[in-house]
Amino acid sequence: MIELACGRFRLGLSRPLIMGIVNVTPDSFSDGGRFLAPDAALRQAERLVAEGAAILDIGGESTRPNAPSVSVQEEMDRVLPALERIGELGVPLSLDTRRTAVMREGLRVGVDLINDVAGLEDDGATDAVAPYPVAICLMHKQGNPDSMQASPHYTDVVAEVGDYLERRVSACLNAGIARERLLIDPGFGFGKTLEHNLALLRALPALSRRAGVPVLAGLSRKSMLGQITGEPVPDERLGASVAAAMEAARRGAAIIRVHDVKASRQAMQVLAAVDYPEF
Secondary structure: EEEEEEEEEEEEEEOOOOEEEEEOOOOOOOOOOOOOOOHHHHHHHHHEEEEEEEEEEEOOOOOOOOOOOOHHHHHHHHHHHHHHOOOOOOOOEEOOOOOOOHHHHHHHHHOOEEEOOOOOOOOOHHHHHHHOOOOOEEOOOOOOOOOOOOOOOOOOOHHHHHHHHHHHHHHHOOOOOOHHEEEEEEEOOOOOOOOHHHHHHOOOHHHHHOOOOEEOOOOHHHHHHHHHHOOHHHHHHHHHOOOOOOOHHOOOOOOOEEHHHHHHHHHHHHHHHOOOOOO
């Protein structure tokens, strides 16, 4: 059975796992401001675990399109109190950050996974995480949040994203990070058009084979789903989000990152009953 070495945990990946999102930001595209206070973040984390989240992903910087940058100190002031409060819930804690300084502080308080939209490209990031037993998710993006959706362009999006992710996996392996600690994420919505996103969703099996590590897929409530459905309000994209998550799971994603854990769990249970009757 494939396993992910994830800090305090070893996670079996024979079936897709659900990662619940806890944004401790005032401006995330879907739930900004709702869970900024540590007590609110803890209550949301408890609810997501009760609904079936196997991993919790805590982030203190919005990386939505056109998001303004925040200082490293502000990001740490948001995320560290939440991590300290949520750390006793008995599930792996993922820290969603692209900054080495924030990673170091998260590692100090005991996170189990570093989920980096910048693929550990910040100065010193690889060296910072290598000595710890945490899992690492390497994501692809084109450009930065303040401009990444201005004019995304690729000659061959699947090949180019695959090239990048393969390079980042190799950089981690060369730094002494075991393959069993690694995940990749094609970065849906991070410098991609709808057509790019759909091509990458179709190509999940090939991307995983090429990189030699499992895939994490995050499509929940994203604007690509609004383009497909005509629904402009992120909170109203539940059906589309569940459908996208299930399609990613059917195409081999090992972890599904979602806002709506209960609905995703129910859909996953149906999928499991069909595809994994032995469970």
